[in-house]
Amino acid sequence: xxxxxxxxxxxxxxxxxxxxxxxxxxxxxxxxxxxxxxxxxxxxxxxxxxxxxxxxxxxxxxxxxxxxxxxxxxxxxxxxxxxxxxxxxxxxxxxxxxxxxxxxxxxxxxxxxxxxxxxxxxxxxxxxxxxxxxxxxxxxxxxxxxxxxxxxxxxxxxxxxxxxxxxxxxxxxxxxxxxxxxxxxxxxxxxxxxxxxxxxxxxxxxxxxxxxxxxxxxxxxxxxxxxxxxxxxxxxxxxxxxxxxxxxxxxxxxxxxxxxxxxxxxxxxxxxxxxxxxxxxxxxxxxxxxxxxxxxxxxxxxxxxxxxxxxxx
Amino acid sequence: xxxxxxxxxxxxxxxxxxxxxxxxxxxxxxxxxxxxxxxxxxxxxxxxxxxxxxxxxxxxxxxxxxxxxxxxxxxxxxxxxxxxxxxxxxxxxxxxxxxxxxxxxxxxxxxxxxxxxxxxxxxxxxxxxxxxxxxxxxxxxxxxxxxxxxxxxxxxxxxxxxxxxxxxxxxxxxxxxxxxxxxxxxxxxxxxxxxxxxxxxxxxxxxxxxxxxxxxxxxxxxxxxxxxxxxxxxxxxxxxxxxxxxxxxxxxxxxxxxxxxxxxxxxxxxxxxxxxxxxxxxxxxxxxxxxxxxxxxxxxxxxxxxxxxxxxxxxxxxxxxxxxxxxxxxxxxxxxxxxxxxxxxxxxxxxxxxxxxxxxxxxxxxxxxxxxxxxxxxxxxxxxxxxxxxxxxxxxxxxxxxxxxxxxxxxxxxxxxxxxxxxxxxxxxxxxxxxxxxxxxxxxxxxxxxxxxxxxxxxxxxxxxxxxxxxxxxxxxxxxxxxxxxxxxxxxxxxxxxxxxxxxxxxxxxxxxxxxxxxxxxxx
Numbered sequence: 001x002x003x004x005x006x007x008x009x010x011x012x013x014x015x016x017x018x019x020x021x022x023x024x025x026x027x028x029x030x031x032x033x034x035x036x037x038x039x040x041x042x043x044x045x046x047x048x049x050x051x052x053x054x055x056x057x058x059x060x061x062x063x064x065x066x067x068x069x070x071x072x073x074x075x076x077x078x079x080x081x082x083x084x085x086x087x088x089x090x091x092x093x094x095x096x097x098x099x100x101x102x103x104x105x106x107x108x109x110x111x112x113x114x115x116x117x118x119x120x121x122x123x124x125x126x127x128x129x130x131x132x133x134x135x136x137x138x139x140x141x142x143x144x145x146x147x148x149x150x151x152x153x154x155x156x157x158x159x160x161x162x163x164x165x166x167x168x169x170x171x172x173x174x175x176x177x178x179x180x181x182x183x184x185x186x187x188x189x190x191x192x193x194x195x196x197x198x199x200x201x202x203x204x205x206x207x208x209x210x211x212x213x214x215x216x217x218x219x220x221x222x223x224x225x226x227x228x229x230x231x232x233x234x235x236x237x238x239x240x241x242x243x244x245x246x247x248x249x250x251x252x253x254x255x256x257x258x259x260x261x262x263x264x265x266x267x268x269x270x271x272x273x274x275x276x277x278x279x280x281x282x283x284x285x286x287x288x289x290x291x292x293x294x295x296x297x298x299x300x301x302x303x304x305x306x307x308x309x310x311x312x313x
Numbered sequence: 314x315x316x317x318x319x320x321x322x323x324x325x326x327x328x329x330x331x332x333x334x335x336x337x338x339x340x341x342x343x344x345x346x347x348x349x350x351x352x353x354x355x356x357x358x359x360x361x362x363x364x365x366x367x368x369x370x371x372x373x374x375x376x377x378x379x380x381x382x383x384x385x386x387x388x389x390x391x392x393x394x395x396x397x398x399x400x401x402x403x404x405x406x407x408x409x410x411x412x413x414x415x416x417x418x419x420x421x422x423x424x425x426x427x428x429x430x431x432x433x434x435x436x437x438x439x440x441x442x443x444x445x446x447x448x449x450x451x452x453x454x455x456x457x458x459x460x461x462x463x464x465x466x467x468x469x470x471x472x473x474x475x476x477x478x479x480x481x482x483x484x485x486x487x488x489x490x491x492x493x494x495x496x497x498x499x500x501x502x503x504x505x506x507x508x509x510x511x512x513x514x515x516x517x518x519x520x521x522x523x524x525x526x527x528x529x530x531x532x533x534x535x536x537x538x539x540x541x542x543x544x545x546x547x548x549x550x551x552x553x554x555x556x557x558x559x560x561x562x563x564x565x566x567x568x569x570x571x572x573x574x575x576x577x578x579x580x581x582x583x584x585x586x587x588x589x590x591x592x593x594x595x596x597x598x599x600x601x602x603x604x605x606x607x608x609x610x611x612x613x614x615x616x617x618x619x620x621x622x623x624x625x626x627x628x629x630x631x632x633x634x635x636x637x638x639x640x641x642x643x644x645x646x647x648x649x650x651x652x653x654x655x656x657x658x659x660x661x662x663x664x665x666x667x668x669x670x671x672x673x674x675x676x677x678x679x680x681x682x683x684x685x686x687x688x689x690x691x692x693x694x695x696x697x698x699x700x701x702x703x704x705x706x707x708x709x710x711x712x713x714x715x716x717x718x719x720x721x722x723x724x725x726x727x728x729x730x731x732x733x734x735x736x737x738x739x740x741x742x743x744x745x746x747x748x749x750x751x752x753x754x755x756x757x758x759x760x761x762x763x764x765x766x767x768x769x770x771x772x773x774x775x776x777x778x779x780x781x782x783x784x785x786x787x788x789x790x791x792x793x794x795x796x797x798x799x800x801x802x803x804x805x806x807x808x809x810x811x812x813x814x815x816x817x818x819x820x821x822x823x824x825x826x827x828x829x830x831x832x833x834x835x836x837x
Contacts, residue, residue, distance in 0.1 A: 032718025033725075036758070040721065042367070043473040044559045044827070045741050048749055049757040050438040058436075087367065088492060097509045153540055161548045168544045169536045171511060258536045260510035273718055 004297065012290040019286040020279040021069065027270070027278060028065055034273035035061060038086050041272060059085055072279060081283070082276035086269060091280035095262060101171050102261035105253075106246035108177055109184045110239065117189040118235075121196025126223055128201060136193060143190025152183040152256040169258035180257040184250055188242055195238055199231040206230075232303050240296035244289040357528040357817070357836050360542045360551035362562045365513035365533045366496075369472045369827045370557045374515060374531065375416075376476030376498035379407060379430070379469045382740045384583075384824045386637035388466040392421065392477050392499065393454075402461040402779030407454040413522045415479040416503045423448035429477040430454065431489040437474040439465055463776035463784075464747060470740040472827055501526045501832055510535050524832045527819065531831065533557065543567060546812060547574055552836060553813035559826040560690055560735075563810040565621040571812050580624055580808040581822040584633025585738040587695065589683065589731050589802040590751075592761040597681060598730070604799035606657035609650045611702045617805050620694050624810070628803035631795055632736050632744030638775075638785060639743060640792035647796075647803070654706050665707055672707040680709040681730035686720035692733045695804060727761030735807055739825045746791050748776050752800065763800030 035055040039047035047055075056062045060071070075082050081091035124136040156179060160168035170176050203209065204227055212222045249263020262281065269277040300307045365371040381391040393407040413421040427448050434440040442465075444457040458465075469475045478498060483491030496504040501523065502515040513533040517526050534551055536542045539562050542554045555563045563571070568578050591598040598604055613627030629648060634641040663672040663679055672679040683699070685692045693714070700710045710731070715723070723729050737745045745751030745759075753772050754764040768791065775787040809826050819833040 030719065031722035032716075033722065036721060036725070037718045043369070043471070045737060046745075046751070046758045048438045049755075050441070050749075052757070054436065054438065054440075094509075153544075156541060156544050160550075161544050164548065167550060168548055169541055169550065170534065255537050256541055258511075258534070258538070258541060260508070260535070264537065265510065271716070271718060 001298075001301075005294070008290065008294050008297075012287060015290055016283045016286040020283040023282045024069065024072070024275060024279050025065070027273060027275065028068075030273075032273050033061075034085050034275060035059070038272050038274070041086075061085075068275070072276070076283075081280035084269070084274055084277045086272050086274045086277070091276050094265065094277060095281060095284055098260055098262045098265055101259055102247060102249050102254075102263065104177070105180060105184070105250065105259060105261060106243060108181045109188060109246055110243055112181055112185045113188040113192050114239070116185070117192030118196055120189075121193040122200055122223060122228060124193065124197045125200035125204065126219070133197075136197075140190040140193040143186045144194075146186060148183055148187065148250075148252045149256055151186060152179070152253060155179050155183060156256070171258075171260050180250075180253050180259050183257070184246070184253050192235070192239070195235055196231065199234050200227055203227045203231045229303055233300060236296055236299050236303065240292050244292045247288045247292070248285045354530060355528045355836050356530045356532065357553070357831065357834060358532045358534060358551045359557050360536045360545050360554040361533055361557035362535075362537055362539070362542070363557070364510050364535050365507055366509075368557060370559065370829055371513065371533055372476055372496075373472040373500070373828050374502040374831065375496045375500045375504050376472065376478060377500050378472060378475050378477055379426075380466050382467060382470040382825060384739075385635060386467070386739050386743065388470060389824075391470075392426070398779065400779070402463075403458040405456040405458070405465070407456070409452045409454060410522060411452055413499050414520055415481075415499055416497050416518060417479060417481055419479050419481060419497075421477075421499055422451045423454055425480060426454045426477070428480045428487065428489065430456065432478060432483065432491070433469075433475045435490050437468060439468055461777065461779060463779070464742055467740045467742065470825075502531055526832045527835045528831065539564060539567075543571065543812075546571075546576060546814065549814065552817050553811065553820075555809065555811040556813075556820075556829050559809070561807065561810045563812055565624045565691065565810065568624055568810060568812075569622055575815060576812050577815065577817075577820075578810060578812045579820060579822065580810050581826075582626065582633070582806045582808050583738050583826040584636055584639070584743055585807045585826065586628045586632060586736045586803045587689075587691065587733065587805055587807055588628075588631070588736050589699065589733050589804065590759070590762055591800060591802075592727060592730050592732070593763045593800065594727055594761045595681070595730055597679065600661045601798050602657045602661040603663070605647075606654040606661070606706070607703065607708065608647045608799050608802050609654040609657070610706045610708070611699055611802065611804070612649045613804060614649065616695070616698050616702075620691070620698060621805075625805045625808045627805050631792070631801060631803055632738075633806065636739075636743045638746075638788040640789075640796060642789045643792050643796045645793070645796040647799070651706055658706065658708075663707075670704075670707060671709050678709065679707065680711065682711045682713050683731045683733060684720055684723060684729040685712060685714040685733050686717040687714050688717050689733055689735070690807070696733065699802075699804075721758070725758055725760070729761070736803070740827070742776075744792075746772055746775070746788065746795070748772060752791075752795065763795070763798055765794075765798075768794060 251263040447455040480487040482497040
């Protein structure tokens with residue numbers, strides 16, 4: 001286990017560095033100049049040439065690509081991620097100021113999806129091709145297909161405008177959490193249901209289930225204890241990537257519900273060619289991905305005792 | 314191993330669950346900001362697209378400027394009560410308002426003004442023109458310029474480059490190249506709390522020297538999505554939307570629906586036009602008859618009626634004629650005359666020889682591409698309309714939408730046929746006829762816009778000397794020349810749309826699209 005941790009942490013450092021280097025070089029070579037874009041966005045006017053020059057000079061933007069990379073690495077070794085070109089604030093502060101909201105949303109969405117999706121998926125698998133199974137499949141297909149922005153606006157119209165039960169924007173109370181969580185959870189729950197269903201169906205055909213049945217175990221025990229645990233491995237993998245996605249920010253839902261998370265800020269920074277923010281955020285987001293995947297790997301051991309990381313090497 | 318593993322897992326699960334509970338309960342503990350205002354408190358809630366600190370409109374509530382500008386472009390007093398300019402235009406003497414204090418109690422006197430000016434000059438484009446700055450007495454600021462710089466007062470009227478900040482507002486305190494860290498100004502509102510991407514709370518500055526606001530408190534709420542803004546307004550979660558934007562955030566098509574729902578909607582013109590800019594270096598558009606023909610081929614009246622329900626006015630001059638230096642005396646205005654358009658194209662040698670409905674010349678069909686920067690308001694609808702209008706005279710326009718940064722990159726390199734954008738407005742020199750602006754050949758953003766030596770000479774003459782009556786005459790010449798050359802197709806006046814609930818009264822449009830005049834607003 002310790003070996004796994006060390007391996008992962010070492011590779012994590014490389015993953016993070018490569019990811020942020022790649023994103024920087026892609027954006028650097030993409031058309032568009034940060035100085036011009038940011039000045040135009042902020043002032044709403046065509047920036048004068050002098051203004052652009054001044055901005056470039058103040059932010060060391062006219063230096064060559066490699067020099068800028070090395071500068072950034074140098075800062076990184078001192079524990080700094082630089083300063084946002086757009087807001088003038090340190091990148092780390094920009095991230096931490098918003099990550100709380102993103103984390104809250106991600107965890108709530110995952111919790112809700114698992115609580116609802118898992119039992120329904122298992123239930124559907126126990127009654128394959130029955131009427132209820134068909135209904136669940138159709139509904140979950142619809143759930144996957146609904147675009148988030150549309151669902152969000154519809155929920156907003158219904159619950160904020162017509163019924164007046166919930167606030168349509170903002171962040172802070174549990175009431176604010178409801179609509180964005182539901183909007184995001186619909187798609188994730190739906191795909192989870194379908195995944196759990198297929199996964200359990202596969203497991204139910206295996207020999208050890210037959211043995212369990214032959215032993216005379218109750219179906220509830222067979223499905224929920226013996227089958228589910230085995231079926232969960234692919235499910236957990238999927239959930240891991242989804243959690244990773246959510247922690248990187250849910251741009252559309254954040255925009256529709258004015259949720260002050262990392263996603264929208266990140267995308268705005270890409271439009272503005274705000275290099276330090278992009279590099280810094282990619283670095284941190286890559287780290288959360290690695291971390292979530294590590295958690296998933298650890299979960300495997302619990303779910304399937306045959307998985308032993310020591311034995312493999 | 315497995316036992317150990319279970320221990321791990323349990324710890325992780327417990328940690329995650331408790332984190333979730335903490336975050337959720339932390340959310341609960343905060344006061345509900347939907348709670349009604351304290352009894353009798355006059356609170357105005359603004360729904361804004363941008364974060365408070367990222368929007369000039371927000372900054373302008375806290376910071377004032379030395380001078381302001383009226384709708385037409387005349388400088389008006391703000392923190393400078395009056396000013397004298399030397400005959401050669403190189404010495405400005407500002408007589409400062411007396412009895413003004415910053416929000417933290419610091420007195421706004423000549424030394425504070427000197428700091429603020431130097432801080433501004435340090436990052437403004439006119440900084441390199443500034444020589445000495447003197448404070449002959451407590452209420453006078455004297456600026457010596459190395460060279461004459463015509464748009465100085467306009468630049469000083471811009472909240473973006475020229476906010477008058479307090480010496481304590483920057484880090485390190487009093488440093489002219491310090492970073493603005495505290496929002497301490499002299500404006501009608503003081504910033505109390507600010508949460509990134511969420512909201513800012515401002516209270517009335519009871520010591521404000523000017524017209525005191527009627528509302529006591531303003532909450533700036535960030536709602537990036539325009540449709541969510543409309544829902545929030547209808548649901549009563551904000552009192553007004555659109556007022557915080559310089560580019561109209563409310564889609565024009567939503568206006569009738571808002572009015573039907575009992576929401577008041579005001580549309581104000583700031584003389585900012587949406588225009589299609591020709592690339593005059595391309596062979597097709599190198600001929601002024603062609604440019605004029607395309608200008609005459611578009612029925613703008615029908616366009617604003619069909620696309621926007623008649624909300625904005627169609628535009629027939631390059632920029633609004635009512636600007637101080639606007640095209641008020643031009644003889645050649647554009648209109649709708651497809652027959653003349655066809656005739657002009659024929660004169661220029663464009664004829665449909667192969668009968669495919671598309672004009673051609675030397676075997677090449679008249680086809681080109683309109684470049685649309687993504688996010689340019691209404692541009693998609695307008696582009697399709699223009700496309701169908703041009704097709705009627707046998708010109709084929711293709712559409713290309715690019716992410717805005719990439720689109721502007723192409724504009725800067727002159728790699729486009731036609732480009733849709735919105736024209737310059739106050740507090741910059743309207744219409745792009747300043748030195749280094751769109752129609753000056755030294756423009757970096759517009760190397761392929763219409764340029765001519767004679768035009769450059771006129772532009773440099775207009776802004777190179779301080780005689781204002783002379784300048785108006787030269788600007789008239791510039792506009793006459795530009796309108797005959799038809800360097801762009803002005804389409805319509807981009808109005809700023811403000812919507813508010815019936816509990817709000819006293820709305821008054823601000824002189825520029827970057828300001829809000831909240832002083833007169835009352836909330837019931």
